[in-house]
Amino acid sequence: MLQKLYSSRFTPERNYQIAKWTFFVIALLLIAFAYVDVGTISIGSNNYNLSLIRLNKAIAYTIAILGLQVVIGYTGQIALGQSFFFGTGAYISAWLIADHSWPFLLTLLIVIPSCFLIGMILGLPALRIRGLYLALLTFGLAAVFPSIVKLDKLYGYTGGAGGKLTSNYKFIAPSWLPFDEVAQALQKIPLLGDFFGDGPLSTREESRLWKFILFSLLAGLCFWLVHNLIRSRPGRAMRAIRDNETSAAVSGVNLALTKTLSFGVASALGGVGGAIYVAEIGIASPDDFSSLVAIYLIVGLVVGGVGTLPGAVIGGLIYALVPDWASSTQSVSFVPERWLQGPTGSLILGVLLIVLTLFLPGGIVMGWRKFKNKLLRKELSTAR
Amino acid sequence: MAEGLLEVEGITIQFGGITALDNLTFSVEPTQICGLIGPNGAGKTTLFNVISRIYDPSEGKITFNGIDLLSLSPHGISHAGISRTFQNLALWPRMTVVENIMAGAHIRGKQNFFSAMARIGLKAEERSLRNEAYKTLEMLDLSEFAENPCDGLPFGTMKRIELARALVSSPKLLLLDEPATGLTHSEVAELSELIISIRDDFDLTILLVEHHMGMVMGMSEKVVVLDFGEKIAEGTPTEIQNNSLVVSAYLGAPK
Amino acid sequence: MDLFLQRVFDAITNGSTYALIAVAMVLIFKATTLINFAQGEQAILGAFAVLQLWYWGIPMWGAVIIGMLFSAVLAAGLERVFIRKFDPADHLPLVIITLGLFLVINAIAAIVWRFDPQSFPQLFPSGNAFTYNNVRLTWYSIFAFGSCVLVLVVFQTLLTKTKIGLAFRAVSSNLESSRLSGIKIGPTLQFGWALAAAAGTLGASIYAANPVLQIEPSMMLRALIFSVTAAALGGLDSLWGALIGGLTIGFVQSVVVQYIPFIPNEMSLSAAVVVLLIVLTLRPSGVLGTKAVERV
């Protein structure tokens, strides 16, 4: 009886979810085809790049931030060192691709378990070290990553300060994918057709599209896995640890196991993000994995919303787009030119971080949910 | 003397020179409600924390149902059949009420990180845990709050949610740490009835720490009195009320 | 042996600057159990202010003192606006806020003064105070160490001999009783922030005045890690512990890394992090810390 009540109550919710995701996938495809090459958006006299390169970077960051959601957002452990695992995944993948000619997807089979294990091992101190101390330590971890990969001893694997080039590996779209047909069909849409280019796609465009779709699918898979995890017994255990460790233990939650496993999952996600990043950029270089990256990933986490899954997507986009767009802004009225060059992106991200923590602690996602609830409640009250 | 379900033998624990519990020995028999009282700082909550393995005693032994409790890890306690509530609420505020209960039923699930991510057997387990949680909520008259976030509910409701969370793991022994705190007189009476009826329905054994003497004396079959970490008396409520040591522990020694 | 002695002298040089930043972190931690990730950036901003004042023609030490005052006032403002409204026991928002300050201050310094390294004026006499065979002890080392000790003595005096210092220590010791004794908590903690920032600015100025270094906006990141480790070694709650921690880390950086063959030179930062890991795991209260860090 209760169960019936429950399932009947949640059917509309489920339908809504399905509709939402369908809409999301269609929108993604449209964007992919429209901006497959160097698509730009013009605002004022500035051109902002929205090519798939940017979006692929956003996907990489999104997956890394998803990992932070697991360990910070759901398990409540302040781990700031995600760039360490982002970098580890990137370098392992780069090494396998460049030196052993592995295909990208196959490298993930090594990246995931190794990052998972390293994450679990480095997560062990978290069993004793808590709160701020853990934040300190993991921040230190993030800070040392570049100097580790620059080690002379590791030169053969990492390429030292110059980085590891992987651009010899090409993503070739499977021939059965109807990219050309879809592109041409989209081009025939009245009025909007122009957005989708002209004629069949070049090999380079096809390769880009294929990468984007592949990465999106990977991201989707990661979301699905994490979504399943947090709505399960171990996921509730994680959230219980976050909210009150003592009562979690009393309820039978193995704190040590749950914490280390969630570190492992977070690190594995960081590694997948890093592997995607390198596959997109074509090189793993030490300074792409500095502690600044670790902080930017935290910005992504907070701005999207700590403890919300869609927040990771928003965070990834913000991280990929804000610094880039800030540096490609040539002129804005009333803003001196000096403030438009260099580290303006970093400034914006920092301000976002502070402003959101002060005024919207749940990030954009929670803010939107609150707004939605307000709207819905208003509608209800007017209906009555 | 009947074999106790919980046997506390010679438990001693010190914090920086202060002996919080001093060679404490007592036992609780199956399906008994045992009240544990004593003035502030007598060591009652410390004992709860020792039993639930939050603190390590320096000496002594605790046997529960034939198991050496002190050999268990903190999360092993609930597997052994003990659950507890906390003096100040220790719910998980950012989870919904039903999720709190489902997490309370942690030991009744089997999903691990990997099976959950791959959804192997996840749906069936979620369904059965949820049903279980709803049943428990219904029993405690909490169904209407099931999908609410746990934070922001009235205090008395949250206390009952905590009770539900402790019960959902089907414990044999329930440790209640000041369940009446913050409740009004009528709520306390209701709570007492509820606890007694739960005990009768599930053959539970209950160890109760409470300052509300009316509640303790009204419910308990046996009362243990602590003062300065030592047991100063043990007996039925009437015996305790007339015990001169107890009276002077509470009221001070008459001159 | 000579080389070893030389390394010890280098250790004193670096260690003193780490100690000054560590002192800043300790001051804030003592009172609020908060670790300010922006401490290094606040310090570098102060050092840039010193540089700017010097460009404007203010004598060097005058510029340092004005720079210290500037960063003290700034820190007091930051505390009031961004820190005070948060519950000190809830760590995540405070970590995030200080990381945000880190980004903002770093970006502002870089926008105003650019990323190009600039040379910082000499604060101390140049040359060597002491030469023996090939071992050189520079005046810089001596003065850096001396300034560090001087700052500690001044702080010690401020904290023990003045009323506000007493209030600050009372607040660190027992918040509730402080309030019941009529101490205004907010302004007292603000005083701690100001003091910390002044120490940090002095530390960054001395660091940048090292003849072998130039000032640039991101130079404090490494120093921050070393200083944090120094502070943790000292137990995070003891001023003199910060000095000893700083010297130890300087020592690890220049001596241990030099003599243990499998630790290459660029690994000194990693060595610091490993020390931090060991300290936090084995003795969370630090080697010199007096009390347990976690109170149950």
Next chain:
Amino acid sequence: MTTPLLRVERLEARYGPVQVLHGIALSVYEKEIVVVLGANGAGKTTVLRSISGMVETSGLIEIGGESIKKLNPSEIVRRGVAHVPQGRGTFPELTVEENLKVGAFIRSDKDISNDIETCYESYPVLYERRTQTAGSLSGGEQQMLAVSRALMSRPQLLLMDEPSLGLAPQIVEDLFARFVTMNQDQGTTMLIVEQNAQLALDIAGRAYVLESGEITLEGQAEELAKDDAIRRAYLGA
């Protein structure tokens, strides 16, 4: 009739969702010792914390006829209310002498060192340990220090929260005897919250009994000492 030094009416207080006090009325006249008795969890501590501005309250709290409800704790101390909190009211990392100086934080007159001397005269043991940290003192010594610390602000009204807590009976008796001396010699007005009813009633002029956030009994201490109601309140009927 004279105005009471402290007047509390319809006082309600809550911690988050928990209402702890349900309309309390009490008053303390100058040079009186008044005790509030009650079992644990009855809300005794909250009464004191309400008076010194540490919890959100509604109702009326007056010192010498003036409302102090809108004031924050540091202003209330300046109105002459000193509060010795439950357990350790001392600053464990500070020396004994520094503890006393913190107690005089709101003062800037020249008599502070004289008052410290007076403290040492009444508690010679504190003089012996003046350079030790408060954390190294025994429980009884800490309690003496906490009381002395509070007195250093030269209060009109001294609030004390369970001064007997965790102390051995002999030390408690000694401490309470000193309260009487303080009251008789210096005319210190005290509001003491206490669980140890016998002792408290011995030294008090008047008493209130608090049960579940309500005052259930009040009167002259001598009469209450004879009443069985206290026993009922503590041990259950």
